[in-house]
Amino acid sequence: MSGKYAIGLDFGGTKILSGVLNLDNGRLLGVGKKKTGHVDNHADLITRIISVIDESLEEAGVAASQIGSIGIGAAGQVNREKGILIYAANIGVSDLPLAQPLSDYYQIPCALGNDVEVATIGEMHFGAGRHCSNFVCVFVGTGVGSGIVQNGQLYRGATGSAGEIGHIVLDPFGRLCGCGLLGCLEAYASRTAIAKQIVGELTRGSDSVIRDKIDMQKGILRSKALSDAVEVGDEVVTTALSQAAQFLGMGLASVINFYNPQRIILGGGLVEGCDYFFTEAVKHAKQRALRVPAKKIEIVKAELGDYAGVIGAAVMAREKTGLVVR
Ligand SMILES: [Zn+2]
Incomplete structure (x- = not known):
């Protein structure tokens, strides 16, 4: 051995x-x-x-x-x-x-x-969390999850569910979340939520270059297709990403205010593959968070990808x- x-x-x-x-x-x-x-x-x-x-x-x-x-x-x-x-x-x-x-x-x-805790451990040892002892990794995918690192150790909470950032409530009368409640962050900022919004716009007849690239039934969409659509100035996609990034930014601002981490690491295919989404989320997070922690926070992309x-x-x-x- x-x-x-x-x-x-x-x-x-x-x-x-x-x-x-x-x-x-x-x-x-x-x-x-x-x-x-x-x-x-x-x-x-x-x-x-x-x-x-x-x-x-x-x-x-x-x-x-x-x-x-x-x-x-x-x-x-x-x-x-x-x-x-x-x-x-x-x-x-x-x-x-x-x-x-x-x-x-x-x-x-x-x-x-x-999956979220091991990805956070990965970033901590060999990725964007090296040499940083207090940070939060936020992964945007089918949902939005996060891992919390405190004094160089993963923080799991009293019952092991710490880091459920996806269920931070942004609007008590808002969209239905997979958890059964209304207005959670992941009902607005996950890849699934973004795809749903785009499908809605297309169903209402909006014109978009993404039309041929989305599975209208399942709402499956590649990050690269979203990124390309932003590149050519597609309004439907740019609006959907901009709104989702704004909601993600609000969630991150809550994390910054509450936990005051040194760094936030953003991961997931959409964040890593679409600069526009990442940049917008960072902008809104810093605008929303309290002044001192907002000034000091480092928001970076995850390094280990898949x-x-x-x-x-x-x-x-x-x-x-x-x-x-x-
Ligand atoms: Zn929820």
């Missing part, structure tokens, strides 16, 4: 991503990827996960016996002690033991966390098995 390499696994609604990480320098030596697909039974799912891990080991040219630990970041509610995925709406599973089967198969320790979760999961696994990274 080696202390140098760990497996990081990102288990999401659309894909399972695995990476072999060199813990000394944060370099990914190999990756594996498969669609999550429909989950018929737990055993098949574990077999699929193992095949993704093996694919990453093969690409890395690292034998399973050289791996010291496995970390998983799953998109849902997790029981960290038992290594069980309690509920994942996007994956369609509940009460799924993940850590134990993998630990049994590879004969090494395996730790489970949620691999933040994989890298962070690997780091988390090593920390949980008792050895400190770096």
